[in-house]
Amino acid sequence: MTQSVFNFCAGPAMLPASVMAQAKQEFLDWQGQGVSVMEMSHRSAPYIEMAAQAEKDLRDLMSIPDNYKVLFLHGGGRGQFSGVPMNISAANDTADYVLSGQWSQKALEEGQKYLNTQIAADVSVVEGKVFLPTQQQLNLNPDAAFVHYCPNETIEGVEFSYIPETGDVPLVADMSSTILSRPIDVSKFGIIYAGAQKNIGPSGLSVVIVRDDLVGKARKETPAILDYELAVKHDSMYNTPPTYAWYLAGLVFKWLKAQGGLSAIEKVNQHKADTLYRFMDQSDFYRNQVDSTCRSWMNVPFQLADDALNVKFLEQSDAAGLKALKGHRIVGGMRASIYNAMPLAGVEALVSFMADFEKRYG
Ligand code: PMP
Numbered sequence: 001m002t003q004s005v006f007n008f009c010a011g012p013a014m015l016p017a018s019v020m021a022q023a024k025q026e027f028l029d030w031q032g033q034g035v036s037v038m039e040m041s042h043r044s045a046p047y048i049e050m051a052a053q054a055e056k057d058l059r060d061l062m063s064i065p066d067n068y069k070v071l072f073l074h075g076g077g078r079g080q081f082s083g084v085p086m087n088i089s090a091a092n093d094t095a096d097y098v099l100s101g102q103w104s105q106k107a108l109e110e111g112q113k114y115l116n117t118q119i120a121a122d123v124s125v126v127e128g129k130v131f132l133p134t135q136q137q138l139n140l141n142p143d144a145a146f147v148h149y150c151p152n153e154t155i156e157g158v159e160f161s162y163i164p165e166t167g168d169v170p171l172v173a174d175m176s177s178t179i180l181s182r183p184i185d186v187s188k189f190g191i192i193y194a195g196a197q198k199n200i201g202p203s204g205l206s207v208v209i210v211r212d213d214l215v216g217k218a219r220k221e222t223p224a225i226l227d228y229e230l231a232v233k234h235d236s237m238y239n240t241p242p243t244y245a246w247y248l249a250g251l252v253f254k255w256l257k258a259q260g261g262l263s264a265i266e267k268v269n270q271h272k273a274d275t276l277y278r279f280m281d282q283s284d285f286y287r288n289q290v291d292s293t294c295r296s297w298m299n300v301p302f303q304l305a306d307d308a309l310n311v312k313f314l315e316q317s318d319a320a321g322l323k324a325l326k327g328h329r330i331v332g333g334m335r336a337s338i339y340n341a342m343p344l345a346g347v348e349a350l351v352s353f354m355a356d357f358e359k360r361y362g
Pocket of ligand 1: 010011075076077078079103150152153154155174175176177195196203204
């Protein structure tokens, strides 16, 4: 399928073209039922079968060990900013938060409502380059209820190249913008959670992967729809789940399997990111301020030599079919989000537009 438009939105992000085509084709009549999957009971046998298959496919893709539960919940990424402390800590506990950008900061602010928090580390800027803390720089409290971090910061475009070692303290990761971008060792984590709208499916859905021993510890006042134990007991159907989002996530998981799984998509993602960074690094016109040791593969922010050209760049890139390149308002400039569904052709089209723009305005 050739595409004439490439959508670089950070989220809700583009989904694989073939997945969207299948969803369109099945929209009014799913599996010959004569109704849309959106109109079916989540208690019906075909829906339950589909939902279970989606979980199985995700387990296969990520090699999720048997001692982890997979939950499909409401509330996106932020829902778990409160869901995590409510489920695995008491009000007088302390948790460590590693700061790396806006999203880890927001997680900390929400966490502060529920327990004591400590900042285990923050980013540093050396000679204009942004660096993430190294393992040695993490100031970890061995008595913490958990350590929270965000492996990939969607806004700043920084990504950890290592998984923090936290000993016996459960490691909690907000993987919203990096989940499924490459293989990871799930056994290193207590909880992985992700809002779906980047590499999984439509917004609103939250995927939570939680180690067994962390289920069943929710505070009494935890809202039922955030309680992991209830979710486990009811196969994520305690209340009506986001049924259509779960279905689309299932199609995305099948698509990923057909691509060859996470080690295959990892190679494509690395190639896409290298192509874009390499182009920017040889240019004096475009800058990315993240040190090469912690550049994100999924979100690539960049600045033009002259901010006065931003509007022209955005107008012309949009007209060329390269959509949603405006950077987050907090950092300004541009941002190209190149999640799994972005084909290499999209990155190549962007690089060629950027080269041409530089020729005309550089
Ligand atoms: N964490 C990260 C890393 C994100 O990128 C986002 C959304 N862009 C969120 C959390 C919040 O997700 P939601 O809007 O689904 O609550």
